[in-house]
Amino acid sequence: MQHTDRKLNQMTCRKGNKYQGLTPKTHPWMASLMAQGNLLKELITMHGSPVNILHMDPFEENIAAYRKLFRSFNLKHKIYFARKANKCKSFVRQAIRSGIGIDTASERELAEALDLGMHGQDLVLTSAIKTRTQIELAIKNKVTIILDNVDECHLVNSIAREFNHRVDVGVRVSGFQVNGEKLYSRFGFDIDRVSPFILKNIGENKTYDRLDLTGLHFHLNGYSIEERIAALDQCLELAKQYKSAGYSIQFIDMGGGILVNYLQSREEWESFQLRLKESLMKKAPPVTFQNNGLGYRVLDGKITGSLDTYPYYNEIHGAAFLKKIIMSRGSHGKILADELKKENIQLRIEPGRSLIDQSGITVARVVHRKQDAVGDWLVGLEMNMSQMMSSSADFLLDPFIIYQNRATNQKNTAVYFTGAYCLERDLLLKRKIALPALPEIGDLVVFVNTAGYMMHFFETEAHRFALAKNLVASSRIITLTTNDFMIDDQASYHG
Ligand SMILES: Cc1ncc(COP(=O)(O)O)c(C=O)c1O
Structure with missing residues (x-):
């Protein structure tokens, strides 16, 4: 309109x-x-x-768009709404009605989703800090836990032992190679060290014998399609390796970070940035309060830095962004969606921003x-x-x-x-x-x-x-x- x-x-x-x-x-x-x-x-x-x-209508429409894409590829999939993007319970209720899951990042997010009637199997716990009570709640309700570090493996395993339970876990991986460079992240296990750790410690008769490793998880900082292709490709390689070592790898979860397009016009987006730079160079009147450069600044008479805002205009966004990833070829030249199907691996996503666009x-x-x-x-x-x-x-x-x-x-x-x-x-x-x-x-x-x-x-x-x-x-x-x-x-x- x-x-x-x-x-x-x-x-x-x-x-x-x-x-x-x-x-x-x-x-x-x-x-x-x-x-x-x-x-x-x-x-x-x-x-x-x-x-x-x-x-709630746009939320449903956004869910439908992702579903349609997955179905068009005949891909096993699961969508989790990353609740951190918005605290309203209505999105949880709507998620239940629409048959998607919720990605929870705290005990309260987890407890509320359970109270509102979501089944534990439809929840995933991805919190950066996992406390004992949070883990207890997840284990009691059969929520998949995404493990970030060795201390978490230890705590989750010991609580599972106390409760005489087994726990489905995914391991969060980071440090992917992209164009010959390693991506840094404070989150997850480094890809260069994760395999020896898993093979040695997770599984029956090993240190962490209550953990059932069922998947791999990554969430990348930023919104690069290329980085997501590389991460998915490298996780697929890990999944194959773990499957041949006897682990029942069922999913790869690629987290969120799917771009949203907020703006109607590319021309407006580009000319705004031009005007912002001109205003900093005093060639145009200020467009921001006290000529705030929003990340740009003037050094030796030239503009340096980069725009420190969300990239509000995006031609490839939402389901099209995801499509670009899954139809790309991995390092072995095979289409990632085909590889996922061949390996019978479910692709999971945890969109926050883009589901409530x-x-x-x-x-x-x-x-x-x-x-x-x-x-x-x-x-x-x-x-x-x-x-x-x-x-x-x-x-x-x-x-x-x-x-x-x-x-x-x-x-x-x-x-x-x-x-x-x-x-x-x-x-x-x-x-x-x-x-x-x-x-x-x-x-x-x-x-x-x-x-x-x-x-x-x-x-x-x-x-x-x-x-x-x-x-x-x-x-x-x-x-x-x-x-x-x-x-x-x-x-x-x-x-
Ligand atoms: C583990 C995880 N999943 C999902 C998301 C949601 O990301 P977005 O709202 O960009 O889709 C985040 C955001 O930080 C995250 O850390």
């Missing part, structure tokens, strides 16, 4: 940066909601500002406007930086503004959105946003596609601010009243 001006009950929705913007892709549910400004206003009145609004928005209320000493307009929103923050240097999607009563004679105003923490750096977006009029107090700002890592990953309660409410749109049809939204904890199955 295209975003043009919308007027309904005198509320007007406009995208920021009509020209020279970074126009986000928006699912029809978002467009339809933004056209109902009064409803959003009521939701903020009821639940406070900001509110996160979630919708288009599933959430964050809406906040304008509280004040002011001009700073250099004449820039600062628009204070009733939210704080932790409520929309990821490891990306900035969230490069144009926000939408919902004016309550926009006088047509007002003039274009460029603004920065500021937050409630007592930090100079509490800027919700570092990018300057051009608006058709200065917002008024009580107008709303909508940040789209925030479900993946933006709304929850770094949220804090500093200053004793309450965490934002998470509302789940319960209906597939155009939502019309506040009754169509439930607070996440109370949300029931959708469908």
